[in-house]
Amino acid sequence: xxPLPEMLSTLDxxxxxxxxxxxxxxxxxxxGRFHPIVVHFPIALAVVAVAAEWWxxxxxxxxxxxxxxxxxxxxxxxxxxxxxxxxxxxxxRSGSDDTLELHRWLGIAASAALLGLAWWGQALAxxxxxxxxxxxxxxxxxxxxALVTCGAVGFTGHLGGELVHGKGHLTDHxxxxxxxxxxxxxxxPVAEPVRLSAEEQxxxxxxxxxxxxxxxxxxxxxxxxxGLRMDTKxxxxxxxxxxxxxxxxxxxxxxxVERVKLPRTDPDAMPPEGAGLTAEEIAALEKWINDGAxxxxxxxxxxxxxxxxxxxxxxxxxxxxxxxxVGTASTQVDAATRAKADAASKALAARGVLVQPxxxxxxxxxxxxxxxxxxxxxxxxxxxxxLASLVVNLNLAGSAIGDAGAAAIGGMPNLERLRxxxxxxxxxxxxxxxxxPKIESINLVGSKVTAASAxxxxxxxxxxxxxxxxxxxDTPEVLKDLAAGGRVQVVGADLxxxxxxxxxMPEDPKPAEGQADAKPQ
Numbered sequence: 389x390x391p392l393p394e395m396l397s398t399l400d401x402x403x404x405x406x407x408x409x410x411x412x413x414x415x416x417x418x419x420g421r422f423h424p425i426v427v428h429f430p431i432a433l434a435v436v437a438v439a440a441e442w443w444x445x446x447x448x449x450x451x452x453x454x455x456x457x458x459x460x461x462x463x464x465x466x467x468x469x470x471x472x473x474x475x476x477x478x479x480x481r482s483g484s485d486d487t488l489e490l491h492r493w494l495g496i497a498a499s500a501a502l503l504g505l506a507w508w509g510q511a512l513a514x515x516x517x518x519x520x521x522x523x524x525x526x527x528x529x530x531x532x533x534a535l536v537t538c539g540a541v542g543f544t545g546h547l548g549g550e551l552v553h554g555k556g557h558l559t560d561h562x563x564x565x566x567x568x569x570x571x572x573x574x575x576x577p578v579a580e581p582v583r584l585s586a587e588e589q590x591x592x593x594x595x596x597x598x599x600x601x602x603x604x605x606x607x608x609x610x611x612x613x614x615g616l617r618m619d620t621k622x623x624x625x626x627x628x629x630x631x632x633x634x635x636x637x638x639x640x641x642x643x644x645v646e647r648v649k650l651p652r653t654d655p656d657a658m659p660p661e662g663a664g665l666t667a668e669e670i671a672a673l674e675k676w677i678n679d680g681a682x683x684x685x686x687x688x689x690x691x692x693x694x695x696x697x698x699x700x701x702x703x704x705x706x707x708x709x710x711x712x713x714v715g716t717a718s719t720q721v722d723a724a725t726r727a728k729a730d731a732a733s734k735a736l737a738a739r740g741v742l743v744q745p746x747x748x749x750x751x752x753x754x755x756x757x758x759x760x761x762x763x764x765x766x767x768x769x770x771x772x773x774x775l776a777s778l779v780v781n782l783n784l785a786g787s788a789i790g791d792a793g794a795a796a797i798g799g800m801p802n803l804e805r806l807r808x809x810x811x812x813x814x815x816x817x818x819x820x821x822x823x824x825p826k827i828e829s830i831n832l833v834g835s836k837v838t839a840a841s842a843x844x845x846x847x848x849x850x851x852x853x854x855x856x857x858x859x860x861x862d863t864p865e866v867l868k869d870l871a872a873g874g875r876v877q878v879v880g881a882d883l884x885x886x887x888x889x890x891x892x893m894p895e896d897p898k899p900a901e902g903q904a905d906a907k908p909q
Contacts, residue, residue: 426466426469426470426473428545430463430464430466430467430470430498430499430502430541431541431542431545433459433460433462433463433466434459434460434463434467434502434534434537434538434541434542435538435542436455436459437453437455437456437459437460437463437534437538438531438534438535438537438538440453440455440456440459441453441456441530441531441534442531442535445528445531451527452509452512452513452527456509456534457506457509457510457513460502460505460506460509460534461506461510463502463506463541464499464502464503464505464506467495467498467499467502467503467541468499468503470495470499471495471496471499474491474492474495474548475492487547487550487615488615490547491544491547491548494540494543494544494547495544497540498537498540498541498544501537501540502537502541505530505533505534505537508530508533509530509534512526512527512530584684585682587676587679587680587682588682588683588684590672590675590676590679590682591676591682591683591684592684594672594676595672595673595676597828597852598665598669598672598673599618599619600804600828601828601829601852601853602658602659602662602665602669603618603658603659604618604619606659606660607619608747609746609747609750610746610747610754616633618633621683624683625681625683634677634681635677635681636677636680636681637677637678637679637680637681638677638678639673639674639675639677639678642677644658644673644677645670645673645674645677648664648665648669648670648673649670652664721751721778725777725778726751728774728775729751729753729774729775729778731774732771732772732774732775733753733775735771736755736757736768736771736772739757739760739764739768739771740757740759740760740761741755741756741757741760741764742754742755742756742757742759743755743756743775746780746781751778752778752779752780752802753775753778753779753780753781754779754780754781755772755775755779755781755782755783756781756783757782757783757784757787758783758784758785758786758787758807760787762788763786763787763788764784764787764788764789764793765787765788765789765790765793766788766789766790766792766793766796767793768793769789769792769793769794769796769797770796772793772796772797773796773797773798776797776798776799776800777798777799777800777801777802778802779800779802779803780802780803780804780805781803781804781805782800782803782805782806782807783805783807784806784807784808784811784813785807785808785809785810785811785831786809786810786811787811788811788812789808789811789812789813789817790811790812790813790814790817791812791813791814791816791817791820792817793813793817794808794813794817794818794820794821795816795817795820797821799822800821800824801824801825801826802826803824803826803827804826804827804828804829804850805827805828805829805830806824806827806829806830806831807830807831808830808831808832808835809831809832809833809834809835809855810833810834810835811835811836812835812836813832813835813836813837814835814836814837814838815836815837815838815840815841815844818832818837818841818844819841819844823847823848824848824850825849825850826850827848827850827851828850828851828852828853829851829852829853829854830845830848830851830853830854830855831854831855832854832855832856832859832861833855833856833857833858833859834857834858834859835859836859837856837859837860837861838859838860838861839860839861839863839865839866840860841861842861842866842869842870845861845870845876846869846870846876851875851876852875852876852877853876853877853878853879854870854876854877854878854879855879856870856878856879856880857879857880857881858881861880862880862881867880
């Protein structure tokens, strides 16, 4: 047992100030994290209260519903709690945007409106007991005000959903995007090379592939979680310079570097899923930022679109230290190809396949057949073939596609990500896909491929990651062969577990010799 002076010294060292100084709990941020928990109460309760009141009006029953008052008071109080926790949560995050500002102020207004509505209903409940023309008019006004307030609460929640899941997270799935069929161009444009600096070339070679693999899915053209978009220079460096996620010349002060360095168990760690960035990838980001965060862009009114006649010239110019810029006419797709793709998209949608444009006004497509019922089979491959030339992301996971279906799909010059996990595709089907010049990621988990497909995988010049668990490729020899040179990350059954980055906890001191068996007095 410790002597009393030592015990008091130990207790004194464990004071709250000492614990916080040692990296203790961040109570403010912890409190803010309750926002998603409490925010659903005011939405749900307000909807039920308004529905109950309007049902009473439609059924021509006298007076106010007995549910209205208790539900409105609980909704109002929980709305205040949601507003307070939301303000605390927002204060712990850097940067801002119009959606966040609107969400913040509309949330405050909706909370105040719910409180006022609850108080009004409390006062009105007494007067409507006596059925008079004046009381009926007041009750009607109350019901309309309740309906408007409920709509404001729901819209505030919708804005919160956009902050988490990106703009259009609801509306994008309500209808199919329609695009006009454009006329084919008469001749292919001539690429105009623009010389790149060493820093700009480093971004294209090292940094942009990292962003494409880990960032653009949540912070790109289709989704902007937290109001952040990184796929263009104009959006990444938008607003006040002090609030940028990337601070040119200051890697240590940049939020991007801070988030990718966080332990994988931290809820703010980026990317939120997977093993995170490697040490080499983090070092590349730091070098890019410290060197000025160069982000080459095409001149105004120009763009480089994959899959058009100038694509080969663009690739050659980029490899030579230049970026090829082509006229806007190169974004057009000939009418026949577009018409076939539109018809195939509608047919696939009828089969339960999600087909959506990669970005606004883009002819390129994201195709997800993983949830089609019944599963997509070889007989459906002809529909995929009609839009194969425009597909960038193709998800066939869990489908009934086999070698015959893969062979029928045809060439996919723009394909970057392919999922064939848990399908019947084997070596013949994979080989039948031919060269995929832009492919970066392939998931073959649980498919029928064998070691014979190693040669085809190594021939894909742009391939960066391949998943081979539960396949004939998942052997030490094949894994070593595919990973040779460090260009391709091969993920098999021995996927390394992320190691902690924090210092280990100090070990307890060992008892002195002869005291190991001593019992405390």
